[in-house]
Amino acid sequence: MNRPPVIALFPEASFGAALNCVGIARELAARGAEAVFICHPGFTGVFAEYGFREYHLQPEPAAVPGRGETYWQNFVTTHLAHFDLSPQAQLEAYVAxxxxxxxxxxxxVEDSLEALLAxxxxxxxxxxxxxxxxxxxxxxxxxxxxVSCAETEIPDPCVPPYLSGLAPEDVAGRARWEKAASATLKPAHNRYNAFRRARGLRPLPAGEFLECSEGLNLLLAPSAVRYPRMQPLPADRFVFxxxxxxxxxxxxxxxLPANEGPLVYMSFGSLGAIDTDQIKRMIEVFATLPARFYVNVGGFMDEYRQVPDNVSLGSWFPxxxxxxxxxLFIHHGGNNSFCEALFHGVPSLVMPYCWDGHDNARRAQDTGTGRHMHRSDWSxxxxxxxxxxxxxxxxxxxRLAAISADMKAEPGVARAAEAVLSLVRAG
Structure with missing residues (x-):
């Protein structure tokens, strides 16, 4: 190869996935590759700010409304009440x-993506x-x-069902979940498979929306919280x-005016910041504690009129x-946040809203790396x-300091970049 290999990174329209890919892209660039990003509407400029070239998807306007940040904010606002439901109740209310x-x-975006890849x-x-x-x-x-969501995304008999928030040993709960998920997600799955067939691809088995790669699969699953599997994933294709x-x-x-005490960071992600009433309620509790709280409120700074002396609000934090x-890190259970807490040896208080937040909240509790609390049902x-x-x-x-030392000794971004470049070298 007479030119640097070109690696196109295509994260979903969420900051967790986007910034995870930034870490990998930086390491790829450090190893001589050219990393570029394909980005959804609403993420223009996010990757350019880190120095990467962007290619912008252009959705078909007649097919569906734009899926930019405003769309997803409205979508989440509509579903706020559903985030108080159990994971199984969320199947019909939110997941489907x-x-x-x-x-x-x-x-x-199919036609636009095809053109960009060409x-x-x-x-x-x-x-x-x-x-x-x-x-x-x-x-x-x-x-x-x-796989930058929870490891549960890759099924196994010893791993709880994806998005269920169940413990591995909950056999009865697993049976109930799988029955409900199969029925609830069947219409969406059938529609997706029909689109795959129309594009010349084989359909996927029930409940699956993404196959594993025959070349390489990267899983963000630190060993400290990893599940033992009945069917180990082949090491030549699956890199943890x-x-x-x-x-x-x-x-x-x-x-801060009250500039004493340990630092506590709270972020429920870019979309979780929409729930300003919930964050205000938490800030009232923060005001009674001898600690400094730095709180990510996203684009909703104007919603907060009075802030306690020991609290600092920001629309973005590094x-x-x-x-x-x-x-302490208080978060919604996004896998990126959970991994960052473990990497830096910080306990997590996980208050999940939805999706794999339930799985990571359960894992933090079960592995003793943090605590799980309902997002709103608390005094x-x-x-x-x-x-x-x-x-x-x-x-x-x-205990977390020891986990942190082990993780830092084997940085995930370096291992990911080397695995990707090995795939490229192998042709």
Whole structure:
């Protein structure tokens, strides 16, 4: 190869996947590859800010409305009440409508994605998503599946069902979940398979929206929280990563009037920030604690009129740099956030809204790396008590420090980049 290999990274329209891919792209670039990004509407400029070339998808306007950030904010706002439901109740209320919206996106960008891949001519494609875009398989290019959601996305008899929030040993719960999921998701799955057939691809088995790559699959599943599998994944195709934590600009904590106590960071992701009432309720509890709280409120700064002396709000934080200085990370259970907490040896208080947040909340609780609380069904005293317990647990902090040292000794971004370039070299 007389030119640097071109690697096209295609993350889903979420900041967790997007910034995970930024970490991998930086490492690829450091090893001499040209990393470029294919990005959805609403993410224009996100990757350019990190120095990468962007190729912008142009959805078919007649097929479906644009799937930019405003669309998904409205979608989440509509479903806020459903985030209080159990994972199984969310199947019908939230998960099925979300799959339908995701399928709409796949259909709407198919022609644009096919044209972009023909233009880029990548040597490999990294797909960080929960669904296959037929244009990727139709391109004939080597492709990599990146599992940046919970490890439960890859099924196994010893691994709880994806999105269920169940424990591995809950056999009865698994049976109920699988029966409900099969019935609820069948219409979306049938529609997606019909589109695959129309594009010349084989249909997928019931409940599956994305096949594993025959070349390479990367799973963000640190060994400290990884499940033992009945059917081990072949090591030549499946590479487990100790997180995929990127370096960010340094974070210098803004001084607060109450500038004492441990630093606690809270972020429910770009879309979780929509629930301003819930965040305000939590801030009232924060005001009673001897700690400094830095809270990501996304684009909703104007919703907060009075802020306690020990709380600082921001529309964006360089999250890895903040977490590295934190004594506690309160988050929604996104896999990127969970991995960052483990990477920096910080306990998690996981208050899941939906999707794999339920799986990661369960895993944090079961592995003793954090605590799981319902996102809204709590009293001020209960929330205060959990925060105080996590801040004061010295044994937990020591255990997490050992996990952090192991993860940092084998950075996920480096292992991912080497695996991708090995795939390219192998042709």
């Amino acid at each position: 409508p979300t799959w339908e919206a995701i399928i709409d996106t796949v259909i709407s 233009q880029i001519q990548p040597d490999a494609i990294l797909l960080d998503n929960v669904i296959m875009f037929p244009a990727i398989l139709r391109s004939g290019r080597p492709w990599v599946r990146v 990563l100790e997180g995929c934590v990127r370096e960010e600009v340094p974070f210098d904590p803004p001084p 999250q890895p740099s903040v977490v590295a200085q934190s004594a 001020p005293d209960a929330l205060r008590g959990v925060i105080e317990t996590l801040l004061e647990d010295r044994a937990l902090r020591d």
